[in-house]
Amino acid sequence: MGAVSAVLIILITILFPPAGAYAVAGCGADLLINICLTLLGYIPGHIHAFYLEYVYYDRKEQAREGRFAAQRAPGVYSDRVQTGGHGYAPQGYGTIAQPTQ
Template structure:
């Protein structure tokens, strides 16, 4: 996902946090937590969504550099977010 995709994701997350979480983490516990936080109060839903985006893109950047963080990020239940979207297989580095 290029810069335009990230900007689009941020705009979606500002308008409706659960949709941004769904695009990053998929359908799972993180989405359920975000929906509950958004329904309880709108701001915690944003905080949770942007935290997931931060962890996702940080782990993705680390994986592209060949570094791996084996410790799970607290409060993140999606394996996709924990691994930066790369999974546990072989990582192919793109330029």
């Protein structure tokens, strides 16, 4: 299911970059930045949206393997993207609390 959703988000991003940014980052600073970049030119919006998607899916894969990123990805303001979509929020800048079970 993860590969299917990734391909679907990529196809949506090709057509309309802010929709792809919204799908992974939600409504926030990253979406606003992507809308502004898309208005400035179609290509900058694509680059930003694909970067958000790359960070999101890379962090999601790292979390699945039990590894957590030590630093925040530069230029990404959404905690959802920084944590790979996991529900726990960073404890401080660059650290992620591991879930308790």
